[in-house]
Amino acid sequence: MTDLxxxxxxxxxxxxxxxxxxxxxxxxxxxxxxxxxxxDHEMPQAERIKTLLTHFGADAPEHPMTEVMKLALDDAAAPKRRGGRKGRVG
Structure with missing residues (x-):
């Protein structure tokens, strides 16, 4: 296992x-x-997830943890609607 x-x-x-x-x-x-x-890491969480997916998920594409991490990345990438005044005005 790598130091990263x-x-x-x-x-x-x-x-x-x-x-x-x-x-x-x-x-x-x-x-x-x-x-x-x-x-507790200085690297953004999405980057950490991508790194873990590359390291562990490549050999286990059907593993449930691979699916969970992919879903976490999808949720993070999806734009979220802002409600209230900020959503209308910007």
Whole structure:
């Protein structure tokens, strides 16, 4: 494992999720949320997710954690509507 991956996933949550046989998407969501809420890294989160996907997801494209991380990137990229005055005025 590279130093960058160790820095991005210091507790090994993402790494270990790929090692659990029969893990379900619900469990992967919970693990991912734990990783996302408690990470402390200067690299933007989207970049960290892309790096983890490249490292772990390339060999496991059908793994539930790969799906969870791809969905997280899709949600981050989707423009969000702003409500109230800011949404109308800019």
């Amino acid at each position: 991956i160790k820095a991005i996933d210091p507790r090994g949550l993402i790494r270990e999720s790929y090692r659990i046989d029969g893990i379900r998407i619900e469990e992967c969501r919970s693990i991912f949320l734990d990783w996302a809420l408690f990470d």
